[in-house]
Amino acid sequence: MLHIPESVVAGCRRKERAAQEQLYRLCYEPFMRLCLRYAAGRAEAADILNKAFFNVLTRIDQYRGEGDFAGWIKRIVVHAAVDYIRANRRFRGHEAVEQAAEMPGQALPDAELVHHDLLQLLRALPFTSASVFNLFVLEGYSHREIAEMLGITENNSKWHLHHARQLLQKQLKSTVAL
Amino acid sequence: MKPNEEKSPVDAYFRQHEADIPVVYDAEHWHQLADRLDAAAAPPLPAAGPKKAARARSRKGWWVTGVLLLALLALRWSRPAEEETVQTPELLPGSDSVLTNMRIETEPAPPAPLPAGRVNDGVAREKRPAAVSGVDDGPEAPAGLPAAEDPAPVLAPAMPAPADTSGIAPKPAKKKKHLFW
Numbered sequence: 594m595l596h597i598p599e600s601v602v603a604g605c606r607r608k609e610r611a612a613q614e615q616l617y618r619l620c621y622e623p624f625m626r627l628c629l630r631y632a633a634g635r636a637e638a639a640d641i642l643n644k645a646f647f648n649v650l651t652r653i654d655q656y657r658g659e660g661d662f663a664g665w666i667k668r669i670v671v672h673a674a675v676d677y678i679r680a681n682r683r684f685r686g687h688e689a690v691e692q693a694a695e696m697p698g699q700a701l702p703d704a705e706l707v708h709h710d711l712l713q714l715l716r717a718l719p720f721t722s723a724s725v726f727n728l729f730v731l732e733g734y735s736h737r738e739i740a741e742m743l744g745i746t747e748n749n750s751k752w753h754l755h756h757a758r759q760l761l762q763k764q765l766k767s768t769v770a771l
Numbered sequence: 772m773k774p775n776e777e778k779s780p781v782d783a784y785f786r787q788h789e790a791d792i793p794v795v796y797d798a799e800h801w802h803q804l805a806d807r808l809d810a811a812a813a814p815p816l817p818a819a820g821p822k823k824a825a826r827a828r829s830r831k832g833w834w835v836t837g838v839l840l841l842a843l844l845a846l847r848w849s850r851p852a853e854e855e856t857v858q859t860p861e862l863l864p865g866s867d868s869v870l871t872n873m874r875i876e877t878e879p880a881p882p883a884p885l886p887a888g889r890v891n892d893g894v895a896r897e898k899r900p901a902a903v904s905g906v907d908d909g910p911e912a913p914a915g916l917p918a919a920e921d922p923a924p925v926l927a928p929a930m931p932a933p934a935d936t937s938g939i940a941p942k943p944a945k946k947k948k949h950l951f952w
Binding site (some may be wrong): 630 | 779780781782784785786788789790792794796797800801803804805807808811812
């Protein structure tokens with residue numbers, strides 16, 4: 594789990610730019626990775642991350658010291674990602690479906706299935722299915738919470754998760770022993 | 772928040788390898804965020820927006836006031852016209868002579884009365900303005916002529932005798948149709 598020193602938090606409360614940069618550096622790797630799973634590219638992921646950290650640094654007074662500070666930041670980052678999903682769902686939906694339809698013909702060889710290919714697999718999924726998969730499997734939200742966040746029904750969320758798993762399994766079956 | 776425990780091997784695979792996605796720190800991203808923070812912290816410039824909006828509102832106000840004024844004036848002008856059209860027929864019988872007398876005063880003085888017995892040689896006819904209507908000629912008859920020598924027969928061959936309007940009843944005024952009285 595990410596550890597953030599108390600001095601850094603105190604410096605951010607005092608709006609010290611050095612402390613803010615230190616916090617950003619400490620959090621960049623895990624939260625940029627999270628953003629990359631939702632975004633279509635690196636620039637978009639950085640945009641989500643910066644929107645989230647703008648909220649973190651300007652609303653740090655709302656953090657009362659209860660609970661983990663990194664967990665508080667993660668919630669804000671996930672909310673920024675959800676905002677991105679909601680804003681882009683309509684535009685990216687058709688494109689992702691088209692890409693997913695082409696997936697069966699694009700078998701990934703074993704040697705090339707490295708870590709960044711996980712991102713490729715996720716990005717090839719239909720946009721909402723990938724978002725639900727991320728939120729449920731990797732962030733740990735329930736279907737009810739996901740339904741509220743994305744403005745869909747619980748059953749719809751379950752269907753998207755099932756659909757995402759099916760598509761991912763098809764891709765991974767030939768390369769990874771599942 | 773704990774990831775949802777699921778038996779699907781796909782979930783386990785993604786949880787296992789998700790942390791290995793390579794990420795390299797990019798200082799440019801921090802600079803972008805720092806710029807946003809600076810912009811948010813800077814005091815807002817005295818915006819010309821509200822003043823502009825107020826000016827636009829006042830302009831709009833002037834437009835509205837102007838249109839209302841014009842409408843009021845148009846209403847004011849249209850009302851007297853209506854009143855005149857209504858009152859004119861009532862005034863006509865009495866005001867006919869008044870109007871005629873006013874016209875006489877503005878017209879040039881009538882020629883000197885002819886001596887008794889002299890035949891009109893036509894000069895007077897030529898001098899008479901041709902546009903004078905017969906209706907208005909009545910009162911122009913020279914008052915100095917004897918009653919027996921009416922100039923009308925003398926002028927008869929050349930031009931029709933001026934009609935005497937004093938005896939003619941004025942045109943009946945268009946009565947306003949009232950439904951109940």
